[in-house]
Amino acid sequence: MNAVPALIAVVPVRDGILPAGGLESISEARGIALLIGSDCPAAVESARGVARRVFTVEATDQSPAILGRVAAEAIRRSLPDHSVVVPASPDGRDLAPHLALALGRPLHSGAIEIRADEVRLARQGGLAIAPVRVEGPFVATLQPGIRGVDFVADTTLEHAPLSISAPTTGHSVVSVEVRPPDASTMDLAEAPRIVGGGAGLDSDARFAMLAEVAASLDASMGVTRVITDRGWATHERQIGTTGVVVDPRLYIAFGISGAVQHTSGLGQPAHIISVNTDPHCPMMQMADLAIVADANEVLVALAHEVTPVSPS
C-alpha cells in the first residue's frame, strides 16, 4: 500500500450542498478539507463522520476565477504545503484550473487515485490510466463515484472559518437560477431517486399510478424487463443488464423479485425500500426496509397519502 501525500480537499459548496464526489475527495484527503462557497456551515454538518479538520470560506462571488483566487489564498493561509484534491463535479472542474493557476501548480485532472508519488488519471473515457509522477504540490481533480467514502465512527470535527475578501468585479456570465432535478424528464441513469415496479404490479394502469407517486416523491420511474416485455413501459425505463444502468441514492421497489439481471443495473443505492409478498426474494434481502404486503394495495394507499384527494 502506498502512503498518500499530504492532501487537502477543496470542495465548492452551493447553498450548503456538497457536490458529487465531495465526500470522496475529503476521504481521499483523510478528512482535511477546505469548503468554499455559500452556506458552508450546513455543508460542514453533512461532512461529519468523514471530515476531521475543516476550513471554510463563505464566498460572495461564486465565479470560478474569483473562487479560485480565494481558495488559493485560503490554502496559503492554512496548509500551504498540502497538495489539493478537488471533486471532478461540474463546479469542481470549473474551479480547479483557476486554483491551479493561482497557486502556480500543475493540474492533474480526472484522477482516480492519488498515491504517494503518483497520480493515476483516467483517460480515453476510462479505458486507460495515465500514471503521472508527481514532484511537489499539485492540484488534482478526483472522479466522483470511484473511490467510495470512508465513514468513521468518531464524528468530532475541528472547524476553522477563514475570512477572505474577494475583489468585486462585474461579470459577463451570471447565474440566473439553479433548477432542482426534474425527475420526469431526467435520464434514468442520472436520477437520484427511483421508484421501480415489477411483475408484482398487476396491470398497465398501476404504472400510471406508479409514475404519479414517483413524481410526487421527486423520483423517476423504473421497471423490470417483465414489464417492458408486457409493453407496460418503454425500454428506456427498464433497469438492468439489457436496459439502463442507474445509480440512484434511493430505490423503492414494488413487486420486484430482484433478479440479478435487474439488480446488476441498480448501482449502490444508499437506501432501498422493497414491497413484496415474498419476504425472501433478493430484493427484500437487499432492502433497508422490507415491507411484506400487496404492492398494488400499498401503491394505492401511498398515492392517497402523497396526493391528497381532490374533491371532484
Add this chain to the structure above:
Amino acid sequence: MSRFDADAIVVGAGPAGSCAALALARAGKNVILVERGPFAGSKNMYGGVVYPRILDELVPNWWETAPVQRWVVRRSTMILADDNAFTIDYRTPSWGRPPYNGATAYRPDFDHWLSRQAVAAGATLVTSTTVTGLLRDPAGRVNGVRTDRPDGDLSAPIVIACDGVNSFLAKEAGLYTATDAANFTVGVKETLALPRSVIEERFGVRDDHGVDIEILGGTSGVNGGGFIYTNLETVSLGVVLKLPKLTAQSKRPEEIIAGLKRHPAIAPLIEGATVQEYSAHVIPEAGLSMMPTMVTDGMLVAGDAAALCLAAGIWLEGVNFAMASGMYAGRAAAAAIDQGDVSAKGLAGYTKLLEESFVLADHRKLKDIPGLVLSDRVQQKYPGFVTSVIERVFRVDNPNPKPGLRRIVREERKRAGIKLGDLLRDGWKGMRGFG
C-alpha cells in the same frame, strides 16, 4: 470556364469510380468524384481478392504502392458434402512475383488508395456527399447530379454512375429493365483474426503469399457458394447466397456461415480465430442476362452499377471488372468531350471498348455459368455425388477388389438421383462456359 461546374461527374468512389475519374483526369479533364462515405472504401466490405492486371495501364508498377495484404499464389476449389470434401488445388510461385496475378486487400485501404491516385492526377474528390438524383436539360439529357448537401446541384455534360450494386442512378436513367430478386445474391463475410504464423502454417504459404479458396456446397441447403482467403493477419470467410432460396428456407445467413465454419474441412483452418468483423452486401450475379444499357445521353454506367460482376460460385470477381469498366468509361467520356458529342451516340465508344476487352468477353463466355452453378442440381446433388465418387475411388476396402470408376459413377449417380441426361447437359454447359 463553361456553364458547367466540371467536364464530368463521377458518382461513387469505389474501384469503378476512382478508375473513371483517374482516366478522365489523365485526359486533362476537370472531374469531380462524389462519394457518400467519409472516405473512399469506408462503405465497402472489409476485404477481397482483387485482380488488378488492368491497373498496368493506369498505374504502372501499381504493386509498389497498392495496399495489398497477400499475393495470391494458390487457388483452390473445394466441393463440400455433408462431412467430406474434395479439393482441386493449384499453386505457382510465379504469381508471387511482379507483375503479380492477384492479391488480397482490405477494401477500405485499397479503394482509398485508388481514390488518392485519382486525386493525385487532378480529380476533385468530394466525400460525405450522397448523390440523390440526376439533373437533365430540357431535352431530357443528363447534365448533372443533385446531392444531399445544401446548394448541392452539380452540373457537367457527362455523369458516370459508379454507385455500385442496385444503382439507383442507372435505374433513374431508365437503363434497367425490371430487375427481380432472382438476379441477386447476398454476400456475407466474416473477418477472422489469427496470428500470422498460424495462417501461414495452416494455409501452407510464407511471407506475403496467400491463398484464395472457392467453395461449392456447405451452405446448408441454400443455393450459393463460399470462399475463404487469407489476409496478413486475418482470414476472410464468407458465403454468397441466392436471395429467393434464403427467404424461402427462412434461414439466416449467420447460421449458414456458422454451419460452414463447423464443416470438418473448414473448421481446422479457422479454429481459435476471433471474429473481427461481420458484414453483408448484395451482389448482382446473373451476369450478362441482367446487364443494363450502358450509355444514354450524357451518362455512362460502370462497375457493379452496370451489373458487371461475376459471382459464379467458383469466381467472385467484381473489382477487376469495375476498374476496367470505370477506366473505359472515363476514356470514352474524355473522347466524347473532345469530340463535342456527349449523346448516347457520342458515348458509344464505351460499349465498344467493353466488347473488345475481357469485361464483356468473360461475361459472354460465362453467361450460363451463374445459372448452372446456382441450379438446384449443382447445389444439392452434385457435391454429394462428386465426393462419394471420390471417396469410393480412394477408399481401400481390401480384400474386396476396387470397383471400376465407371461403375462407381453409375452407382453413385443413381444413389444421388441424378438423371444421366441432366448430368451430360450440365457437363456440356460447364465445358462450354469454363472451357
Add this chain to the structure above:
Amino acid sequence: MIAVCLKWVQPHGAADDRFAGISAADQSALELALRTAEARGDEVLAVTVGPVGAERALRDALACGATRAVRIATEPGVSSLRTATALAAEVDAADVVWCGDYSADRGSGSVPAFLAARLGIDQALGLIDIEINGNGSHIRAVRRLDGGRREVLSVTGRAVLSVEGSTARLRRAPLRSVITADAASITVRPLESPDISAADLVPYRPRARVLPAPASANALDRVRALTDTGAAPSRTETVVLEPAAAARRILDALRDWGYLT
C-alpha cells in the same frame, strides 16, 4: 469576432487518420459559433492545436462557414495549460470563444477553463442547452450540475463557453463551399515541442473498493449475514403491514433518511 476551438482526435489504435475527426462536442461548438456570428453579423475564426491532418477539420469548418482558420502546429502531448495558452494568443480578440466540453481522448475538460483564465474573461462550461437572442448580444445557457440539477446562466459579454455534444447539430456544408474549402489557405503557427508524455498509458485498473465483510466472530452468524437467512443482523428491517400502514411506514422512512421534510 467569434472563435471556436477544435480538437483533432485520432481514435486509439488507428494507424492512419482516415478515422480521425473532431468530437460531437466540438461539432456543436462550431455550429454555435456560426450561429452566434450570424446573429451578430460577425466573423468566425476556427483554431486547432494539432498535426497536419487536423487541417481537415479546419477545412470542414471553412466549408461550413468559418471565415478564417489557424492551425497551431504540434505533435501529441501538449498539456492543457499550454494548449490553452497557445489558443489564447490566437483568440484574444474574440468576443465569444466556443469549445467542446471534453475531448474524446484525454478528456480532462480543463482547456476551456484555462483559456478563460488566460484571457481573463468569464466562463460558462458544460452547457447542454443554448439560446442565442436575435442580435447575438445575449446568450442564455443551461448547464448540468450534479444530482440532476441545472444552472441557468446568462452570458452578456466576453466569455469562454463549452458545450456537450448534444447541444447543436452541425450544419451540412454547401457543396460548392466544400469544393472551394479544399483549396483554401490555412494559417499555420508553430508551437514548441510537446511538454507532457502522451504515450505512457496503462490499461485501466479500476480502483479497489472494499465491501464490508461479515463481522461476527461466530461462523454461523457470518453465514447468516452472507446468505441473509435467519435472524442474523443485516441491514434489512422486515415488517408485515396492512397497506395503509405500509404507505405511512414508507413515508416515515423517507423522512428519517432526509428525502422528505
Add this chain to the structure above:
Amino acid sequence: MAYKYLWTPLQLGPVAARNRIVFSAHLTNYARDGKPTEQHAAYYAARAAGGAGLIITEEHSTHPTDWPYEKLIHGFHQDVIPGYKRITDAVHRHRTPIFAQINHNGGQASSMFSRLPVWAPSPVADPLFREVPKAVSHAEIDEIVAGYALVAEHCAEGGFDGIELQCSHSSIVRGFLSPATNKRTDEYGGSLANRARLLVEIVAAVRRVIGNRLALGVRLCGDELIENGTTIDEAVEVARIVEATGHVDYINTSIGVATASLFMIEASMHIPPGYAMFIPSAIRKAVDLPVVGVGRFKDPLQAERALAEGHCDLVGVVRGQIADPDFAAKARAGATDEIRLCLSCNQECVGRMGLNRWLGCIENPRTGREHEWAVDGHVSLTNKPKNVMVVGAGPAGLQAAIAAARNGHRVTVYEKDEKVGGQVRLAASVPNRAEFGDMIRNQINECRRLGVEVVTGTGVWPGFVEEKQPDHIVVATGAEPQRPWWVADPDADETARRVVDVRAILDGSAPLGGPQSGESVVVVDEIGFHHATSVAELLADRGCAVEITTPGMVVGQDLGITLDMENWWIRAGAKGIVQSTDLVPMGYAGGELTLLHHPTGVNQTRRPDWVVLAVPPNPVEWLYNDLKNAGWSVERVGDCVAPRRAHAAVVDGERVGSSL
C-alpha cells in the same frame, strides 16, 4: 450495454488472459485410473472455443498420501503427461491459456482409497471424513514441497501455461494456514508467518522449477466459515505474504471449507449473487497483484460491474460456463439473451460429484459429452425434414423439440396450459427458487432460434393428431399428482378435502394460508427433494404453523447432494418449521393423520388444519398408449415415462429428439 473492462486482456505474469472471464478450477470426475482423459480435453476445449479468457483445470494431486475421492488426477505420476498434452493442445487450438491447479488435500481426505494415513499439520480430525490424520514431520514437509515441484514440472512438460496452488477450500496448505487445524508448536505453527511457511516454501519451489515461462497463482480462502478458522483480515495478510514472495502472478479467491462449508463455495440459488465479493475486494485493496473474484457470477454485466467497481480484476464463472460453454462468446457478441443461464441448482454438476459420477448439467445434455459430439461438431442435418409433433411443453417436451429442430425437422409443440414449463413453472414459483424457472426460459429461447412453433392452450388428443397428421409424435405429458392409499376417499370423508398436493398450493387452487391465518399444516415428504421443503417455507411465510414429516431419516434427503441442506436447516429453524423423521403415514380419516414411527413401531397422530402431500406422482400415460395402439410413430419422454426429475426429462428429450 457496453462493456468496458470485461473483454480487455490482462497480463498474468508471462501469460495474457484473453479477457476477464476465468473458467476456474472444479472437479469433473472425468479422470480414469488417475489420468486425464479425452473427456477432459473436449470439455475444456469447448469452453476455450466459447471464449473463456483463461481456463484453470481441476486439481492434480501432488502426493500418493492424497486420494480423497476416486477419480482424482494423480499428478505425481509421470504417465499423466500425455493426457496433459492432449488437454493443453485442444485448448491452445483456441488460443486460450490454460493453467493447472495442483494440490494436496491434507487431512481433508480419507485413507480408504490410498490405504495410507492422511497427512496434516496436526492430528485434528476433519469434520467430514472424521479421520485423525498424521501430523507431518519436517522430512515429510520437505516431501510435500518436493511433490508440488514435481507436479509443476509435469504440468510444464504437459504444456500448461501456468500453475495454480489450491490453498483455499481443501488443502494441506489451508490446513497449515488455518488456526483451526494447525496446532503445531514448531516453526510451522503459531504465528501467521509460521503457519504460512509451507505456502512460501511451496511457492519458491514451484517457481524454481517452472522458471519465468509459466504463470503462478495462489487460490486463497477469504473466510473458512468454521469456528476458529481463517477470516478475512488474516486472509488479507496471507495475500500480502504471497505478494511479498515476488514469485506469484495472481491471486484467486474462494470462501468456505470443502469438508465443512461446501454449500458456501458452490452456492445454490438460495444464496445471493455476489455473496463472496467482499473477499477479492479486501485482498485487492491490499495487494497490486491481479485478483480473481468467484461465486455465483451468472451474468456478464454483473461481472463487468464487479470489475468496474474495483472488486476484482478477473471474474470466475464456473457453473455459468458448465451450463453454457459459449457464455463469453455470446456475451461478447451482445447476445446476452441467448446465454443458457446456469440455474445454480447444483443438480447435475455438484450433485453428480457427490455420486462419484462425471460432471454434467441439468440444462445442457452435452456437458461432459463434448468428446462424443466434438468429433467434428457437425450437426447432421436431415435430408428429409419430418413434421414432428411434441405434446407437452415441460422440460422434456421442449428439449425433444430443440434436439429435433436442430436436426432440421419441422417441430410444433402443443401445450394444454396457457403457460409453458409444466411442473418446472410451479417448482420455480416458491421463495428463492425462481432461478430454476430460467431452465424453461432458456429452452424457449432456443426453440425460438430454431424456429420451433410453440402453441399453448391446446390440449392434444388422438383426434387432434388424426387431424394434424404429423410424421412423428413425441409425448411429454409429464406426471400428475396422485392420492396415496392411506388418504380416505373425500366423497366418503369430507375431511379428506383438507389433504392437498403441493401442486395445488403452488397453482393457487388450494386457498391455504394468508397473513396471520395461523393455520396448522403437516407436509408429508416422501420425495425428499425441494417439493416439500419449498412449500413448507412458502406456507410458513404465509403465517402457517408448519411441520414436515418424512419416513426417511432426514427431511429433503437429496438436498444434501445439491448443497441445499445446510441452508434449509438454517431457514427452517428461523421460520419455526418443525421437522419430524422416521414417520410413515398410515392413514388420514376424520381429520386425523396417523403416523407410524417405524424405529419404535409406535403410532403418532396429528390433527392439522391441512395435510400437504409431496408424494410420488403418477405418469400421464394414456395419450402415449392410445397413439401407440392406433399405429402412430410415437415415443415418450420425461415424467410420463417414469416420474423423475427435470434433468432426466431433459436427457430423455435430448436422446429422443436427436435420434429423429
